[in-house]
């Protein structure tokens with residue numbers, strides 16, 4: 001199961017490679033429609049998508065062999081409830097694999113660093129990036145074992161710098177911004193502030209990008 005599958009990019013890719021049955025769940029109906037349409041176009045009968053909130057997943061207890069999420073659990077409004085909901089629908093010993101951004105530092109931020117972090121969160125419609133330690137504690141308290149934590153921040157830097165360059169270009173032409181919006185990918189116009197600040201936040205060890213593997217106990 002993909003938690004918050006968006007327009008289906010990851011699940012559709014995997015369903016093309018593997019014969020397993022995949023289920024994507026996302027809260028945004030238009031995303032679910034797009035993912036379903038793409039699955040049909042690609043003739044992928046092993047990929048299905050449905051609308052749902054990962055805080056209260058509407059599936060049977062112990063239904064899934066594995067769950068994963070990509071840049072989505074950071075949108076949780078209540079991380080404990082989200083983890084409990086995911087834990088419930090997984091089989092015992094099943095893995096929950098996450099690719100996401102977490103706070104590396106948070107208690108010792110300068111006022112500018114704290115403002116930059118909040119601007120990134122707002123720009124990405126994230127309520128709050130969870131501090132990594134706090135997230136892992138919550139996962140363990142929910143009944144997951146932490147199997148792997150891999151810091152991928154350095155590997156993401158080339159992409160972050162590419163987005164930063166585009167964002168600089170966007171702000172330099174701010175007067176013509178309304179026009180430029182139509183030329184740029186929609187996500188970049190929406191995320192221009194985050195694009196500008198993310199490389200600094202990553203370089204200064206404020207935010208980190210991780211692959212985390214949790215095992216349901």
Ligand SMILES: C[S@@+](CC[C@H](N)C(=O)[O-])C[C@H]1O[C@@H](n2cnc3c(N)ncnc32)[C@H](O)[C@@H]1O
Nearest residue numbers: 004005006009026027028052053054070072075
């Ligand atoms: C940044 S997108 C990532 C989509 C997908 N994981 C990908 O990598 O293409 C975040 C997704 O999380 C979804 N989302 C946010 N809150 C959610 C929730 N409470 N339950 C389910 N989906 C949620 C949004 O609708 C959006 O599609």
